[in-house]
Amino acid sequence: MSTFNFLKMASQLDEEQGVSFQDKALTWDTAEQVQDVVDALKNQKVVHYLQLDGNTLGVEAAMAIGEGLKLHPEFRKALWKNLFTRRLKSEIPLALNHLGSGLIEAKAHLTVLDLSDNALGPNGMKGLETFLRSPVCYSLQELHLHNCGLGPEGGSMLSSALLDLHANAKKAGTPLQLRVFVAGRNRLENVGAAALAKAFKVLQTLEEIVLMQNSIYHDGVSVLAESFKANTHLRVINMNDNTFAVKGAAKMAEVFEHTPLLREINFGDCLMKTDGAYHFAEALEGNNGNLEVVDLSFNDINSDGGLVIITAMQSKPKLTYLNLDGNCFGHEGCAQIIELMAKNGNPSALQTFEEDNSEEEEDQNDDEDEEDDDEDDDDDGEEDEYDEHEHANDTTEEADEDDVAEETAYVTTNAFTTKFLNDSVTFKDNSTFAITEKPVSCSPEQFCLSQTPCTLQQFNAVEEENKLQAFKNIINQFTEDNHLLLLVFTALKCSHLSKTSKPALDLAVSLYKSTFEYALQTKQENRVLNYILLQLGLLRSEESFKSEYDLKSCRYALREAIIKPDFANDNIKNTLKVFLEQMDA
Structure with missing residues (x-):
């Protein structure tokens, strides 16, 4: 979740009334063990949210809580992350079904569902399918499924449920207004990404999409990019630690023209290379003046690509954070980038260079497996940022890399053939550039x-x-x-x-x-x-x-x-x- 939405949710919780047993480290197996939660639900007249994260919930205990939830049609936010640690795969869908059934009977109108850091997988999704299609979720605005081990199959199941939810809500006269979708660390891969792209393209209401660390390659990235274009109110895109290559970067760069409200983009550790940076710089040149946060760290970008990005940032007056660390700039390149950024209106936005991969890059062949590149990036980058508590219930593994054929941008051996300039051309007449022999006299x-x-x-x-x-x-x-x-x-x-x-x-x-x-x-x-x-x-x-x-x-x-x-x-x-x-x- 972006910093903006996290603070917004915290502020809303302060204003709303609810029940919280957050981070009690309790084990709830039986109805008796969870009686304190049930009593709170029965005794408190208004319950807008129930915060249970940081405990572990069994089937019988979930059934008891579900009964308590039936009393609260005003219920809005199910904050149930990190709730099924050490539970069997067979327990999780049953527990989710009991919780969902309670809200369905209460005829609640959910705005936030957070099940992050739970090992749901495709099996767990079975416990959500009915609930996600029900009237309770017609009002859903935020869906958080970070680090849930969904995999390609679970991603496809989720997409199908969202498409049905959208259709059901529209038919009921209450169109779905889902704004925030978070599903990082789920090993969705290309199949899961393509399935979710279908849902995104239909929804068209998303303002924040987080799909970091999902083993998505350029084919999946390209399909997602097309779906992002349909969500013109996007403010946050986080695709950190997937594998774009140049092809994927080129497709993702096309999104910027269609999303003028973007404030935060995170494409760190995406192996977009220097040519990918050129695509991004070109696309950002005349678009996205509201950008505040840009992360393009650990992307194997050389100093030329870094300078081009800095030039594109000169039209971003609201920029407060620009991370280009971990690229292949070298000492001199870093100095040049800092010097050019100093001429910007917001030079302090550029983050300190703490790591440089130039030496590493020089030792690698151009056609080296991207597997090695990604493993280096994982060791140096994203993984170090995770704290132990957040990933105590980690449900995914690191992405395996395949060889990805790259397409180089802007390169031409023919003066008038270039991918940098648009393929479509317009002539005032039928003239061409096909003069191949040097004339004796020259007009x-x-x-x-x-x-x-x-x-x-x-x-x-x-x-x-x-x-x-x-x-x-x-x-x-x-x-x-x-x-x-x-x-x-x-x-x-x-x-x-x-x-x-x-x-x-x-x-x-x-x-x-x-x-x-x-x-x-x-x-x-x-x-x-x-x-x-x-x-x-x-x-x-x-x-x-x-x-x-x-x-x-x-x-x-x-x-x-x-x-x-x-x-x-x-x-x-x-x-x-x-x-x-x-x-x-």
Whole structure:
């Protein structure tokens, strides 16, 4: 549960009336042993909640409590986490059935059900199926099933129950308004995740989703991401310690555009790699201005990916917590990230770097099993944060990793083919970029549309007095991403010659300026920054990328561009300076 919702629930409990036997460490097997709880339920006129966590409940005792619950139609919150320690699998569904039956007969209207840290499994879900489909749960707002050992089968059963609950509530004229769904540490895997995604897509009311540490890989992540898009009021997403890889990160990044109210995202220990960080940075650039908490720790992100994330955070004025620890930044990379963050409006949000995995990363091959990566992360990261009491009744094991094929983002060996820019293109005419042979004489159109670097002879062969305007006339015939691509690569063609031709340098500076003006105008600042940095060899990727351009000349022209007083803005200038200085170091 997020800090916000935890405090909110605590505040509500202070205002409400209820019965609490929390953390008494009592063993309740018989009706006699649980008589104190039953008496409290009978003697107290108003009972909004019953808090039993930290004890252990048997079948007969549960039946007695169920009888007591029948007296309270005003009942709202079943706070029953860590309640079945040392119980047999056969006992748990029977006990749950007795508790649920009592609330059904009372015709209560439940808002919170918390059964976290109970070894339910699929067998335990059988004791909840009838209850979760009943009118008692039509008013359910929060469902907490953290660390319940549901597995793929239990996750599927839960999804089916939620879908039926939604349909039943709608039919009764009281639409379900489930806001909080917590089911971390359940080994749901792809099957369970896909099943729950079906329910999420139908619910469309969720504000907080916690699915941390569930052995979900990119296939399951992708399906979940689609369901998250349907829940446009999402404020908290916690997917910590699953295995996204780049494919999963790309899909999850698409969620941000559809969830403008996001305040807290936790994707730590998800093995999203550097290219996954690029996807996140691009998606967060113009979205989610309300973000307060961002955790991308332990993700095998290199320093370039860290810098790109920092740049994306510059548009997040409410940011109070940014965790990038445990990535592969190295000492110098950490220093650069801290320096760039210092230019943000909220530099204190960046958390201290206590661990760096750069050395580890250098010793690994690119195609190494993700199993080893994840085991290292488990040793160093999430597991250390759990306290002994919270996981005394731990029902899950650590995730086993399979080989996951990764897809690298933003890499291109063809000047006009890139996954970084959108696949969909719009032309004003039927022109294409398919000029493959260098022309003897070079028109402005041939210069702009050629996919290969030009020679100085070709550059000089463009006879127009105002070459900049001639190039722009060609570029302006195209729209959207094609317009942007032509700006970028015409700038590269000119900067390719910048050390041997003053006119080419001047044109390159002007075209770089025009490129970033267009980026700002279309609100694609970080997207274009990242793409140009990659093209200039300043931004590293998981896959090797070899440019056909003279990168030293291209970077020289960029340095000349960013010292101009009217170039772009301080955010773009500072980011480019950091990467250029990194290359010079």
